Amino acid sequence: MRRNPNDSTLQSQIDELRTLLTANPLRSASVNEGRTRYYGGSELLIEDSNLNVTGTATIVGWLRVVGRIVLEGLGILTVNGLIELLGRMRVNGGGGINVEDGGDVVVDGGEIRAGDVVIRDGKVYVGGMVLDPDTEGGALTFPNGSRLEADGDNTGARLIAGSSVANVGDVTSLRKGSTSVIVSALGVTINTPSGQEILLQGAVRVPLASVPTYAGAGLPAGTLRLSTAGRLERADGS
Known part of the structure; x- marks a missing residue:
C-alpha cells in the first residue's frame, strides 16, 4: 500500500493545532509598549501569588484591603487628600509621626509636640507653663514660679505666689505669711502677726x-x- 506523502504534513498540522488548543499563553507573558484592559465587570484575580509593581500604581476609585498593609524601604507614602481612620492606629518604631508644612505635629515615643506645646509623662508643657494633673489634684505652674492648683479640702482652688496664697471655695481667704483675711459663712476674720496692727486708711x-x-x-x-x-x-x- 502506497503511503500518501501528505500524511506527515497533516499529522504535523494536527499536532500544532493540539498544541495551540492546550496551550497556556499567559503562563509567562509580557507586554511591551501596550496595554491589557479589563472592562465590562471583569476583574483581575490573583490567588496564592503576589502582585509586584515596579514603577507607579495609579488607582482611580476605591482601594479595599482586607488584611495588613506593610510599607517598607526608604520611600515616602504621599497622600493628597483626606485620610479617615475608623478604628485604632498604632505606630511601632522610633520614627514617630511628623506633620510638616504648616502642621508640625510630632508623635514620638509617647511624646506629642506641636509648636511650643509638649505632652509628656502625663503633663502638658506650654512655653514655660506646666499643667500637671497629679500635683494637688491638678496644678498649673507659671514661668515665674507661681502656681494655680486644686484645693480639695476647700472644694475650690488656690493661687500660690511665694508666701502669698489666695483661696476660693467653701472659705475665701487672702494670706501673706501670718497675715490673713478670711471670709466664710460665719463672717470675716482679719488676723495680723503679734504686735502688728490693722490700718484703715480713709473714712470709715x-x-x-x-x-x-x-x-x-x-x-x-x-x-x-x-x-x-x-x-x-x-x-x-x-
Whole structure:
C-alpha cells in the first residue's frame, strides 16, 4: 500500500493545532509598549501569588484591603487628600509621626509636640507653663514660679505666689505669711502677726443698724464702747 506523502504534513498540522488548543499563553507573558484592559465587570484575580509593581500604581476609585498593609524601604507614602481612620492606629518604631508644612505635629515615643506645646509623662508643657494633673489634684505652674492648683479640702482652688496664697471655695481667704483675711459663712476674720496692727486708711462708715445698743449709761446717743465680750456697742441716749 502506497503511503500518501501528505500524511506527515497533516499529522504535523494536527499536532500544532493540539498544541495551540492546550496551550497556556499567559503562563509567562509580557507586554511591551501596550496595554491589557479589563472592562465590562471583569476583574483581575490573583490567588496564592503576589502582585509586584515596579514603577507607579495609579488607582482611580476605591482601594479595599482586607488584611495588613506593610510599607517598607526608604520611600515616602504621599497622600493628597483626606485620610479617615475608623478604628485604632498604632505606630511601632522610633520614627514617630511628623506633620510638616504648616502642621508640625510630632508623635514620638509617647511624646506629642506641636509648636511650643509638649505632652509628656502625663503633663502638658506650654512655653514655660506646666499643667500637671497629679500635683494637688491638678496644678498649673507659671514661668515665674507661681502656681494655680486644686484645693480639695476647700472644694475650690488656690493661687500660690511665694508666701502669698489666695483661696476660693467653701472659705475665701487672702494670706501673706501670718497675715490673713478670711471670709466664710460665719463672717470675716482679719488676723495680723503679734504686735502688728490693722490700718484703715480713709473714712470709715459703720451702719448704725448693724451696731447693737446699750442703755442707761447717761451718754449721748451713738457713743461707742467695747463691751466686756469685746463687741462694739453704741449708747441709746438713756
